[in-house]
Amino acid sequence: xxxxxxxxxxxxxxxxxxxxxxxxxxxxxxxxxxxxxxxxxxxxxxxxxxxxxxxxxxxxxxxxxxxxxxxxxxxxxxxxxxxxxxxxxxxxxxxxxxxxxxxxxxxxxxxxxxxxxxxxxxxxxxxxxxxxxxxxxxxxxxxxxxxxxxxxxxxxxxxxxxxxxxxxxxxxxxxxxxxxxxxxxxxxxxxxxxxxxxxxxxxxxxxxxxxxxxxxxxxxxxxxxxxxxxxxxxxxxxxxxxxxxxxxxxxxxxxxxxxxxxxxxxxxxxxxxxxxxxxxxxxxxxxxxxxxxxxxxxxxxxxxxxxxxxxxxxxxxxxxxxxxxxxxxxxxxxxxxxxxxxxxxxxxxxxxxxxx
Amino acid sequence: xxxxxxxxxxxxxxxxxxxxxxxxxxxxxxxxxxxxxxxxxxxxxxxxxxxxxxxxxxxxxxxxxxxxxxxxxxxxxxxxxxxxxxxxxxxxxxxxxxxxxxxxxxxxxxxxxxxxxxxxxxxxxxxxxxxxxxxxxxxxxxxxxxxxxxxxxxxxxxxxxxxxxxxxxxxxxxxxxxxxxxxxxxxxxxxxxxxxxxxxxxxxxxxxxxxxxxxxxxxxxxxxxxxxxxxxxxxxxxxxxxxxxxxxxxxxxxxxxxxxxxxxxxxxxxxxxxxxxxxxxxxxxxxxxxxxxxxxxxxxxxxxxxxxxxxxxxxxxxxxxxxx
Numbered sequence: 001x002x003x004x005x006x007x008x009x010x011x012x013x014x015x016x017x018x019x020x021x022x023x024x025x026x027x028x029x030x031x032x033x034x035x036x037x038x039x040x041x042x043x044x045x046x047x048x049x050x051x052x053x054x055x056x057x058x059x060x061x062x063x064x065x066x067x068x069x070x071x072x073x074x075x076x077x078x079x080x081x082x083x084x085x086x087x088x089x090x091x092x093x094x095x096x097x098x099x100x101x102x103x104x105x106x107x108x109x110x111x112x113x114x115x116x117x118x119x120x121x122x123x124x125x126x127x128x129x130x131x132x133x134x135x136x137x138x139x140x141x142x143x144x145x146x147x148x149x150x151x152x153x154x155x156x157x158x159x160x161x162x163x164x165x166x167x168x169x170x171x172x173x174x175x176x177x178x179x180x181x182x183x184x185x186x187x188x189x190x191x192x193x194x195x196x197x198x199x200x201x202x203x204x205x206x207x208x209x210x211x212x213x214x215x216x217x218x219x220x221x222x223x224x225x226x227x228x229x230x231x232x233x234x235x236x237x238x239x240x241x242x243x244x245x246x247x248x249x250x251x252x253x254x255x256x257x258x259x260x261x262x263x264x265x266x267x268x269x270x271x272x273x274x275x276x277x278x279x280x281x282x283x284x285x286x287x288x289x290x291x292x293x294x295x296x297x298x299x300x301x302x303x304x305x306x307x308x309x310x311x312x313x314x315x316x317x318x319x320x321x322x323x324x325x326x327x328x329x330x331x332x333x334x335x336x337x338x339x340x341x342x343x344x345x346x347x348x349x350x351x352x353x354x355x356x
Numbered sequence: 357x358x359x360x361x362x363x364x365x366x367x368x369x370x371x372x373x374x375x376x377x378x379x380x381x382x383x384x385x386x387x388x389x390x391x392x393x394x395x396x397x398x399x400x401x402x403x404x405x406x407x408x409x410x411x412x413x414x415x416x417x418x419x420x421x422x423x424x425x426x427x428x429x430x431x432x433x434x435x436x437x438x439x440x441x442x443x444x445x446x447x448x449x450x451x452x453x454x455x456x457x458x459x460x461x462x463x464x465x466x467x468x469x470x471x472x473x474x475x476x477x478x479x480x481x482x483x484x485x486x487x488x489x490x491x492x493x494x495x496x497x498x499x500x501x502x503x504x505x506x507x508x509x510x511x512x513x514x515x516x517x518x519x520x521x522x523x524x525x526x527x528x529x530x531x532x533x534x535x536x537x538x539x540x541x542x543x544x545x546x547x548x549x550x551x552x553x554x555x556x557x558x559x560x561x562x563x564x565x566x567x568x569x570x571x572x573x574x575x576x577x578x579x580x581x582x583x584x585x586x587x588x589x590x591x592x593x594x595x596x597x598x599x600x601x602x603x604x605x606x607x608x609x610x611x612x613x614x615x616x617x618x619x620x621x622x623x624x625x626x627x628x629x630x631x632x633x634x635x636x637x638x639x640x641x642x643x644x645x646x647x648x649x650x651x652x653x654x655x656x657x658x659x660x661x662x663x664x665x666x667x668x669x670x671x672x673x674x675x676x677x678x679x680x
Contacts, residue, residue, distance in 0.1 A: 118460040129428070130460055134452055140418050141453070144425020144433075151381070151407050152429075170445070174418030181413050182422075329463040330498050332521040335547065335594035 013211035013223040017255045020230040023283050025291025031230050032237075034293075036081070040229040041289040043077035045297045047097035048286060049304035050106060053311050054096065054113075058264040062315045064115045067094045071227070071259035074285035075191045076161075077101050078232030079252070082240055083159055088149075090129040090142040090160040094191070098161060102128050106307070107314040116319050136166035139175030139188065146179070146186040146243070157243040158186040159236070165196025167210055176251070180217040185243035187236060188251045191226065193258035198271035214251035226254025227285040230292075257283075323349065359538040362510045366396045366472075366528065368541065369514035370434060374404050377432060380518060382409040384419055384436035384472075393438055394474055394533050416446035420471060424453050427467040427523075434518060439530075440475040441484035447492070454523045455498035467523045470514070475503075476565050476615050478531030478662055480655040487652055488616030490564075493525045494593040494625070500546060501592040503527040505567025507537035509590060512544040520546060529565035549596035551603060555585035558609040558672055561600060561626055563589040566613040566663055573613075573665040573672075582672060592622060600626065601633050608639040609675045613663050618646035640676040 020029035031037060051070050057063040069076060076098035083089060083102070091098050099109045104121045111120020112131055119130035129145075132138035142160035149156035166172055167190060179186050190210050194201045207213055214221025222235045232254050239250040257280035261268045268274070290297055327334055327342040334342070360368060374380045382397055388411035391398030400409035412419050416437055423433035437443035443450075450471065457467050477486035493501045500522050504510040510528070517524035524546070552567060553574050562570035567588045574584035587603050589595065604610045610630055612623035623644040630642050645663045653661050 117462060118456070119462075122464045123428070123461060124464060130457075130465075134448060137421065137448060137453060140421025140449070141425040141428065143418075144422035144427075145429045146425070147422065148426040148429035148431050151431075171417050171421060171449070174413070174415040175421065177413050177415065178418045178422055325462070329459045329461075331500070331594070332458070332463075332466065336597065337594060 010215050010218070010220055012215060013209055013221045013253070015208060015223070017223050017225040018231050018235055019225040019228050020234060021228050021288055021292050023288060025288045027292065029231070032234055036233065037230060037289070037293060038295075039081055040077060040233060041286070041293055041295065041297070042300050043081060043101050044073035044229060044286045044289065045300040046304050046307060047073045047077050047100060049308050050100050050311070051097060053308040054110060055260070055264060057312070057315050063110060063113050065263050065265060066113055067263045068260035069094050069097050071280060071284065072191055072193055072256050073097055074229035074232050075189070075226045075254040075256055078229040079159060079161070079189045079236040079254070082233050082237035084157070084240075086127070086154075086156050087240065088127045088129070088142070088145055088156065088158045090138040090158065091131050092135075092138065092161050092163065092166070093131050093133045094163065095131065095161050099126075099128060099131070102126050104128060106311040110315065114315070114319070116321050117325070136162050136169040136172035136175070138162070139172050140178065142186050143175050143179045143182065143184050146184040147182045150183070150185055155244055156185065157240040159189055159240065160186060161189050161191060163196065164190060164192040164194060164201050164204055164210060165199065167213065168204055176213070176217045176219070179249035180219045183246070183248040185246075186249045187239045187243060188249065189236060190251060190253040191256060192253050193256050195258045195262070195272075197262045197266065209253060211251055211253035219249050219251065221251040221253065223253050223255065226256030227280075227283045227288065229285055229289060357538050357540055359536060360507060361534045361536045362504070362507045362528070363395050363533045365507050365511040366514055367398055367400075369511045369518070370397065370400060371403065372541070373434075373515060373518045374400065374408060379430060380432045380434060381407075381426065382434045382436075383412050385412065385414050385438050387411060387436050392436060394530065396472070396528075397436065416443055417449050420446040420449040420454060423469050423471075424449065424457065424467060427469040428465055432468050432518060434470040434472065437471060437473045439485050440473055440487040440489045443471070443473050443489065446471075450493070450499070450525070451496050455496045458522070459498055466521050468521050470517045470524045470526050472526045472528060474530040474533075475527045476529050476531060477652060477658055478565060480658065483652075483654065486658070488614065488647065490527055490592055490616060491620065491622045494622055498523070499593065500524045501527065502546060502590065503529060503564040503592060504590065505529070505532070505552075505562065505564055505588045507532075507535050508539040508542070509544070509588075511539075512542050513546070513590060516544055516546045527564060531565045532568065535568070547591045547594055547596055549587055549589045549591070549599035551585060551599070552588045553584070553586040555583040555607065557583045557607055558611065558675060559585045559587055559603040559607045560668065561587050561589065561610060561612045563592060563614065565615060569663055569665065570613050570668070573668040576665050577669060577672060580669065584672070595626070595629065597629055597633065600630065604630050604634045605637040608637055610642045611645060611668065611671050611675070612642065613645045613668060615647050615662055617649045618644050619649045621646055643671050643674060645671050
C-alpha cells in the first residue's frame with residue numbers, strides 16, 4: 001500500500017511542455033540568473049559551430065560518420081550545464097555537444113567517430129562515461145555509478161542521456177526500475193527528437209508523453225520544451241539537486257526535433273518530407289536566446305570560429321594509431337596468446353615494409 | 357582445516373573477501389536475507405548489512421549494467437545470475453560493455469567485477485536450468501572465464517576472481533555444489549591450469565563438473581591398463597596453453613571432456629590449440645567427449661547428454677593404441 005500511496009503523490013506530467021522562454025524569445029516563467037542564461041547561449045552557439053564543423057569534416061573524409069545534433073543544443077547544453085563538477089554524465093553517440101559543453105576537447109570527443117579508437121577521453125578527468133552506441137545500455141551504468149556514490153555517502157548526482165527510440169529498449173526499463181527501487185541519485189534525460197533513424201515517435205510509444213513513463217516506476221517525470229535551454233537547465237538542475245539530497249531519480253523529457261538526418265550517411269527523403277522540419281526551425285533554441293538576451297550570437301562568433309579552426313587543424317593531422325594498442329588494454333596484463341598475436345602482427349607489418 | 361561443500365566454500369570466499377575489502381559488494385536475485393537459491397550468499401546480509409549484500413529487482417541486464425557503473429566508481433561488485441540460461445538477458449551488457457570497457461577507454465576504466473553463474477546439468481533441473489554456456493563467454497575477448505572443478509578451488513578461485521583487475525565470469529558447476537572436502541583456505545592465481553592426477557598414456561582435459569568425471573574415469577582406466585593424466589583447466593579464458601601442451605607432449609594422446617554441446621564448443625578450441633602446438637608429439641587425433649548437439653534434455657534423458665566414465669573410456673579406446 002505504501003508504494004501505491006507514494007505513486008499517487010506523483011503528479012502526472014503536463015501534456016504541454018514546461019517552457020520558460022517562448023518561441024518569440026519572451027520570458028514566460030522564472031528564469032535562471034543572467035550569468036546562467038549567457039552561459040547557455042554561449043554553449044549553444046559553440047555547440048552548433050562544433051556540430052557544423054564535424055558535419056563538414058565528414059564531407060572531407062576526416063570523420064567516418066557524424067550524427068548531428070543541430071537543433072538539439074538546448075537539451076545537450078542546458079542539461080549538461082546543470083551538472084556540478086562532482087557529478088557524472090553518461091552520453092550517447094549523438095551527445096557530442098554535451099561532451100564539448102562538459103569540457104572534453106573536440107578531437108577527443110570525435111575519436112570514436114573518426115575511427116582512431118572507441119573512446120578518446122579519460123572518463124575520470126571529465127566525469128563523463130564513454131559515448132554509448134547500443135541504445136540505453138548506458139542507463140544502468142549511470143544507475144550503478146549513482147548507487148555506488150550514494151552508498152559511499154558522496155554528494156554526487158548522475159545525468160544520463162537517452163533518446164526516444166532508446167526508451168523502447170529493455171535496458172531503459174530496467175534502469176528506470178533499478179533507479180527507483182535503489183533511490184539512486186540519477187536523472188534520465190530523454191532527448192525526444194521524434195525520430196529513431198526512420199521510425200517516428202508514433203511507432204515507438206503510445207505513452208501520452210515519454211515523461212509519463214516515470215509515474216509507473218514511482219518517480220517524477222517532467223515534460224520540458226527541449227528547445228528552451230532555460231527550461232531544460234532549470235528542470236534538470238532541480239532534478240539533480242533533488243537526487244543529491246536523497247530524493248531519488250527523475251525522468252526529464254526534452255521535446256525537440258532532429259532537424260538533420262540521423263547521420264551524414266542517412267537520407268531523410270526516404271521517410272519524411274523536407275517541410276516536416278520547418279515548424280521546428282522556427283522554434284530554434286539559439287534564435288530564441290538571441291531575442292531573449294538581445295545579444296546577437298555574433299557575440300560568440302570569434303570564439304566559435306577559433307574553436308572550429310582548432311578542431312579543423314587537429315582533425316586534419318594524420319593520426320597514426322600504433323597497432324600494438326589493439327592488444328594492450330584487453331586485459332590488465334597481456335596473456336601469452338595475445339602477446340604472440342601482437343608479435344605476429346609486428347612481423348607481418350615489418351615484412352610488408354620490406355616488400356614496399 | 358574446515359570441511360565444506362562447494363556452496364559453503366564459495367560463501368566463505370565471499371565472506372572473507374567482504375571482510376578484507378569494504379569495496380566488495382554482493383547483489384542479485386534472492387541473494388539477500390534468503391541467501392541465494394544455492395545458499396551461496398547465506399548470512400552475508402546479516403553479517404555485513406544491506407548496503408553490502410542486497411536483493412535487486414529481477415532483471416539480469418539491470419544487475420550486470422548496474423554493476424558496471426558501481427565498478428566504474430571503484431567498487432568490486434560480485435553479482436549472481438540465478439541460473440545459466442537466466443544470464444542471457446544480460447548478454448549485451450556482458451559482451452558489449454563488461455568485456456570492452458577497459459579496451460574502449462585505453463585502460464582508463466577497469467571493471468573489477470565478478471559475475472557468478474551456476475551452470476551445467478546433472479541436477480535434474482527443468483528446461484533452462486542445465487545449460488553449459490561457457491563458450492558464449494570464452495568467445496568474447498576481455499572476459500576472464502573461470503570454473504572450479506573442486507571444492508578447494510571454489511574458495512581460492514573465487515578469491516582470485518574478486519581480486520582480479522579484470523571482469524570475471526565465474527561459472528559454478530551446480531552438480532558439484534554439495535561436494536564436500538576438507539582443505540586449507542588457500543590462495544591461487546587465475547590463468548593457471550593444474551595437473552590433478554599425473555599419468556603417462558593419455559591426457560584428459562577437463563573443467564568444472566567434468567574434473568570429477570575425469571578423475572573417476574582415470575581410476576577405471578587403470579584397470580584397462582591406461583595410465584591417465586587429468587588436467588583441470590580452471591581458467592578457460594585466457595587458456596593456460598603451457599600446462600595443457602606440456603601434458604599432451606608427455607602423453608601423446610588427449611581427450612577433452614565437457615558437458616556443453618560439441619559443435620563450436622570450448623573443446624573445439626582446445627583441440628585446435630593442441631593439434632597446432634603438439635602435432636609432432638601426437639600419436640592420435642585429439643578427441644572430444646561432450647554433450648550431444650541438442651538443446652539440453654529434460655531430467656529423464658539427462659544421462660545421455662552428460663559425459664560419463666564409460667563414454668570417456670570408449671573414446672580413450674579409439675586413440676589408435678594398436679599402432680603403438
